Amino acid sequence: MIIMKTDATEEQVAQIVKEIESYGLKADVSKGAYRTVIGPIGDERKLPFDHISVLPGVKEAMMVDIPYRLISREYSNSFEGFEHMTIKVGDVEIGGDEPVFIAGPCAVESKEQLFKIAEGVKKAGAHILRGGVFKARSSVHSFQGLGAESREKAEEALEWMQEAGKRFELPVITEIRGETQIDLVAKYADILQIGARNMYDQDLLTQAAEKGKPVLLKRHFGAGIEEFLSFAEYIAASGNKDIILCERGLVPVGKGKSYTRYILDLASVPAIQKETYLPIIVDPSHATGRRDLIFDMSCAAIAAGASGLMIEVHYNPAEALVDAQQQITPDELKDIIDACRRINKIVLPKRNKN
Ligand code: PEP
Ligand code: MN
Numbered sequence: 558m559i560i561m562k563t564d565a566t567e568e569q570v571a572q573i574v575k576e577i578e579s580y581g582l583k584a585d586v587s588k589g590a591y592r593t594v595i596g597p598i599g600d601e602r603k604l605p606f607d608h609i610s611v612l613p614g615v616k617e618a619m620m621v622d623i624p625y626r627l628i629s630r631e632y633s634n635s636f637e638g639f640e641h642m643t644i645k646v647g648d649v650e651i652g653g654d655e656p657v658f659i660a661g662p663c664a665v666e667s668k669e670q671l672f673k674i675a676e677g678v679k680k681a682g683a684h685i686l687r688g689g690v691f692k693a694r695s696s697v698h699s700f701q702g703l704g705a706e707s708r709e710k711a712e713e714a715l716e717w718m719q720e721a722g723k724r725f726e727l728p729v730i731t732e733i734r735g736e737t738q739i740d741l742v743a744k745y746a747d748i749l750q751i752g753a754r755n756m757y758d759q760d761l762l763t764q765a766a767e768k769g770k771p772v773l774l775k776r777h778f779g780a781g782i783e784e785f786l787s788f789a790e791y792i793a794a795s796g797n798k799d800i801i802l803c804e805r806g807l808v809p810v811g812k813g814k815s816y817t818r819y820i821l822d823l824a825s826v827p828a829i830q831k832e833t834y835l836p837i838i839v840d841p842s843h844a845t846g847r848r849d850l851i852f853d854m855s856c857a858a859i860a861a862g863a864s865g866l867m868i869e870v871h872y873n874p875a876e877a878l879v880d881a882q883q884q885i886t887p888d889e890l891k892d893i894i895d896a897c898r899r900i901n902k903i904v905l906p907k908r909n910k911n
Contacts, residue, residue, distance in 0.1 A: 558626065559595040559609060560617040560635050569614030570595065576612065580604055585627050585794070589636030592616075596627050598794045625786035625833065627793040628800065633834040641864075642834045644771050644799045646728045646747050649684045651771075651801055652836030656901050657865035658894055659730060659838070661687035663880040664702050665714045670871075675721040677887030678870050682894040685748070686727040687867060690714045691734045692879060693752045700878045704738070711738075715745035722747070730773060736764055743768040753777050753805055753843075759791050766795035773801040773867075775840070778808045778819055782828060789835065802829060802837040803867060804858075806844030818846025818883070821854055826861040830908075836864035842883045848874060851885050852893055859897040862908040868893065 559573055570593055574584045582599035597604060601620050610618035626632055633642070643652040651657045660683040665671050675686050690711055692702030704711035715731065722729040728747035733739055734755060742749060748771045755761055756777035765772055772792050776785045785802070792800050804826060806819025821844035829837050839858035841851050855866050871877045874884035885893075 558619055558621045558632060558635065559597075559615060561593040561595070561614050562616045563592050565593060565614030565616075569612075573609065573612060573615065576609060577604065583794075585796070587632070587636050592636050594632065594636035596621075596632055598627070624783065625790040625793075628786060628789055628798070628833045628835055630832060630834055641830075641836065642798070644801060644836060646685070646771055648726075649728055651838075652864045654901075654905055656859055656863065656897055657685065657838070658683040658890075658897075659685040659687050659865065659867040660870045660890055662689075662871050662877065663842075663869045663884060664689045664692050664700065664878055665717065665731075666703070666878050668717045671717050671721050672724070673872055674870055674887070675725045675727060677872055678890060679725040679727055681870075681887045681891035683870075683890065684727065684865075686718070686722055686725070686729045687750075687869075688718055688729070688731055689879070690718070690731050690742075691738055693732070693734055693754050694879070702879075708741075712741060712745075715742065719745045733761065733765055736761055739764050739768065743770055746770070748773050748801070751775065756780060756785065756788050759788065762788060762791040763795045766792040766797040769797060771799035771801060772797065773803055773838075775803045775805050776807075776822075776825070778806060782825055782832070786829070786833060789833075798835075800835050801864075802833075802835055803840055804829075804837060804844075804863075805840040805867075816847075817844070817850065819844050821845065821858075823854075823857055823861045826858065826863050830862060838865040838867060839863045840867040842867070842869040842880070842885075846880075846883045848883055848885050848889075851883070852889070852896070855893045856896055856900055859900045860904055862904060866893075866897070 577584045585596040660678040665688040691704035703714040718729045730748035732750040750773045753775040809815035841854035869884045871884040
């Protein structure tokens with residue numbers, strides 16, 4: 558990491574970037590209100606920090622030996638000193654003082670289904686509409702989402718998402734499961750979702766990031782926190798720091814019935830906030846797999862300091878084609894949003910100190 562002097566010129570910054578590139582690395586240039594910081598991307602051990610530290614305009618040059626340095630607090634503190642980065646999507650601010658609620662069906666099933674749910678979640682107070690077009694399914698025999706039917710059907714479903722988003726004034730998010738889907742999804746969605754199963758797909762992360770739209774990255778169900786952040790770093794290293802992290806549970810342990818679909822790791826929320834300035838939200842739907850636990854885990858997630866929630870909603874959960882057992886109704890969502898807003902008021906002063 559190279560911290561420039563407050564009066565460093567553009568030329569001096571460009572010179573340092575050139576110097577870094579001459580060693581085969583790339584450079585991330587972050588301009589704060591007072592100073593510029595340059596983060597080398599690649600193997601920092603190749604760089605002569607002693608030499609760089611005496612170049613014109615340089616205040617300090619040092620190796621930051623963590624795999625997620627561009628999204629680390631060390632990095633942001635050195636040029637901006639901000640505690641939490643906020644990401645703006647339309648009028649919605651993610652990572653600000655108010656929790657953000659992302660809600661909608663697990664899978665888009667039809668235009669009518671999507672519009673009815675979009676209207677319901679809007680009335681309940683949600684800010685962003687979710688809906689899977691390309692679904693990640695464990696069995697090839699179950700409904701794969703409309704995206705699996707044909708390219709035309711995928712585009713049609715994405716058009717419905719965009720239309721529903723416009724009609725109910727909700728930015729929309731949907732998952733990209735493979736590289737061939739990136740251009741199509743980026744044409745219609747406001748936020749690109751990378752699912753838990755694909756957290757490790759560095760090419761997918763890099764190429765999705767290059768679209769310049771915010772990316773929501775879900776934690777793989779077997780990933781440690783350092784690993785999770787290290788893969789988020791791939792997005793930042795592509796020049797896109799509009800990254801929303803999402804905790805969605807880890808694989809259950811022990812013998813016998815586990816009673817929850819995954820283990821919701823809520824301690825990861827404040828732990829991750831100590832490491833990075835990026836906002837982190839929680840998905841209690843996939844984490845528990847049980848609609849009767851969504852209220853409790855939503856409240857707990859906001860109490861733990863999460864910047865928001867992603868919740869699956871259906872007007873008639875029992876008839877949902879995917880994840881019927883964990884979807885809740887718009888009325889239940891409203892109760893959760895009301896409770897979470899109250900809890901947020903209590904924990905906000907503490908969260909801002911994390
Ligand atoms: C989803 O949000 O639609 C989803 C499939 O979740 P996850 O990637 O966390 O399993
Ligand atoms: Mn689902």
